[in-house]
Each structure stands twice: as C-alpha cells, then as structure tokens.
Amino acid sequence: MSDTDRNAAAALDTRPLMEIRGLNLWYDDKHALIDVNFDLNTPEILAFIGPSGCGKTTALKVLNRMHDDTRGVRIEGSVRMEGRDIHDRDVDPPMHRKRFGWVAQKPNPFASSIYENVAYGARIHGLERNRAEMDAHVEACLRRAMLWDEVKDDLHRKTGHDLSGGQQQRLCVARALGTEPDVLLMDEPTGSIDPIATAKLEELMIDVGRTHAVVVVTHSMMEARRIATRVAYFHLGRLLEVGWTADVFERAQTPEAASFIAGKTG
Ligand SMILES: Nc1ncnc2c1ncn2[C@@H]1O[C@H](COP(=O)(O)OP(=O)(O)OP(=O)(O)O)[C@@H](O)[C@H]1O
Ligand SMILES: [Mg+2]
Numbered sequence: 001m002s003d004t005d006r007n008a009a010a011a012l013d014t015r016p017l018m019e020i021r022g023l024n025l026w027y028d029d030k031h032a033l034i035d036v037n038f039d040l041n042t043p044e045i046l047a048f049i050g051p052s053g054c055g056k057t058t059a060l061k062v063l064n065r066m067h068d069d070t071r072g073v074r075i076e077g078s079v080r081m082e083g084r085d086i087h088d089r090d091v092d093p094p095m096h097r098k099r100f101g102w103v104a105q106k107p108n109p110f111a112s113s114i115y116e117n118v119a120y121g122a123r124i125h126g127l128e129r130n131r132a133e134m135d136a137h138v139e140a141c142l143r144r145a146m147l148w149d150e151v152k153d154d155l156h157r158k159t160g161h162d163l164s165g166g167q168q169q170r171l172c173v174a175r176a177l178g179t180e181p182d183v184l185l186m187d188e189p190t191g192s193i194d195p196i197a198t199a200k201l202e203e204l205m206i207d208v209g210r211t212h213a214v215v216v217v218t219h220s221m222m223e224a225r226r227i228a229t230r231v232a233y234f235h236l237g238r239l240l241e242v243g244w245t246a247d248v249f250e251r252a253q254t255p256e257a258a259s260f261i262a263g264k265t266g
Helices: 003-014 056-063 093-097 114-124 131-144 165-177 195-208 221-227 245-250 255-265
Strands: 018-027 030-040 044-049 073-081 100-103 183-187 213-217 230-235 238-244
Touching (some): 018 056, 030 044, 044 056, 044 221, 056 073, 100 165, 114 131, 114 165, 131 165, 131 195, 165 183, 165 195, 195 213, 221 245, 230 245, 230 255
Parallel strands (some): 044 213, 044 230, 183 213
Antiparallel strands (some): 018 030, 230 238
8 A cells, every 4th residue: 555545544534424514404484503514523422512492403413314304494505424415316315314323312112022122223224134143133232232131031021111211211222223323313312311320321322432423412511521522512503612522611612602511510
C-alpha cells in the first residue's frame, strides 16, 4: 500500500458515519430545526440535550427517515451516511431504516414470547437462519442487552409483558440489536425506569457504544455526563453547540448551554 493509499484509508477510517449539514425541518409552518450541523461517528455515544420542545426528537427521527410518512413535514439540507445523501432518490427507505434500531422512552415489548421479541426483527429483515443459528442469535442479543441470565429459563414461557420495566427496556434493546443495526437511536430510554434499572441500562448503552454509533436523547445531565462521548445542545430548534462531553459541561461556549447545564446540575 502506498502512502497515498494509506492516507486515503486513514481518512476513510476517521470519516464520520453520518454528516448533517444545513438541516432545516418544518412541521407545516413550524420551523422546528434551523440550520442544524453535526457529525455522527462510529463508535460513539452522542447525547442530545436541551429544553423541552427544542427539536431533539425531531432531529433523531431525521436520521432514520422516520418523518417520511408524516404529513406536512418538509426537510431541507444534506444528511449523508457514508457519503451518500439519505434522501437521494435511489436510497430505498426500508433498506435505510434497517440500519437503525429505535428504543423509545416507554418500554414497548411485544406481547409475544421473549424469544420472539428478539427473533422477529431478524426474521422480517430476511436475516434467515436455521433454528440453531436463530437460537444463538437470540442468545447473543440478550447477552449483549445484559438480560440473558435473568430470562434464559423463560424464553418461550414468558412474554415481553411479564418482565419488570427495566427488564422490558433491556428487552427492547435486545430486539433493536436483533436486526443487526449500525446505529442505535434512543429517545429518553431511561425516562420511565427506576434508578437501579437506569444504572443497568446505562452500563448496557456504554457497552453498545463501544461498537456502534448510539444517539441518545436525555433530560438527565448526570446521565449525559456518565455515558456520552459527545454532547449536542439544542435550543429552540438550533443546535447551539456540540463537543466532547467534558468540554461542553465544563466550558460551554454559549450562555444558553451554560445556563441550562448549570440549572440542571446545580
Ligand atoms: N408532529 C408534529 N407536528 C407539529 N409540530 C410538531 C410535531 N412534532 C413536534 N412538533 C413541534 O416541534 C418542536 C420540536 O419538538 P420535539 O418533539 O423535537 O422536541 P424535543 O426536544 O424532543 O422535546 P421534549 O424534550 O419535550 O421531548 C416542538 O415545538 C413541537 O411542538
Ligand atoms: Mg422529545
């Protein structure tokens, strides 16, 4: 390999997984995202923070094209994944979405068995497997979600609804990992579970963040500090700053971010 090739390879390695530039989004007349710019690297945990209604969920949903079916939504700007604009005509939305897992604030497991909760995604995405391979896949996802030891004897006997809230949320992570996504999108995943369950979920997020790109919306500044590689501060539809977690928390560049962080942590 020549030096030029090596440099090109190194440049590729460090290239962000996603590059968001000049992103604007309207819900009818409501200008919800205003000239938003950020990168998403892999692996990392990028936390979206900021006051209620400032556009965090809206920005998260842009990444996997979840707004496609919402009437009145208009998007401008460029959102690239591995160099290609995700809104290009030749990008197939289901193929694009397949690269993302989604975990909502309220755990929403299926009423089917624990096993089926995890196997389902793999099956519908055509990750065909024979029984033994599927068993191994389900086990690997449940282990990764730090749930295996608690459910291994009940895989077919219990449903997703028979678990505690914290277990349900870890099952939802296992289910999201079941489709082998590149990116995990999490919208306030610890917002409705107790502190002990939260600690477990944070440990799990840190582990997944070692191999995947994870974007997590959180209202907890403590949580952002504990788990995030980088933090993005949203304010009234604008992304006012994005940087290393310690930098943003200790040396915020904007008075809005400084005051929000001080208010939430002081
Ligand atoms: N489907 C929709 N139609 C119209 N307006 C919407 C829609 N979804 C969100 N909005 C508006 O867009 C703005 C951003 O909302 P968004 O849900 O992204 O905020 P957020 O930062 O996630 O807030 P929170 O912390 O409360 O979850 C808000 O003013 C909201 O009312
Ligand atoms: Mg939200």
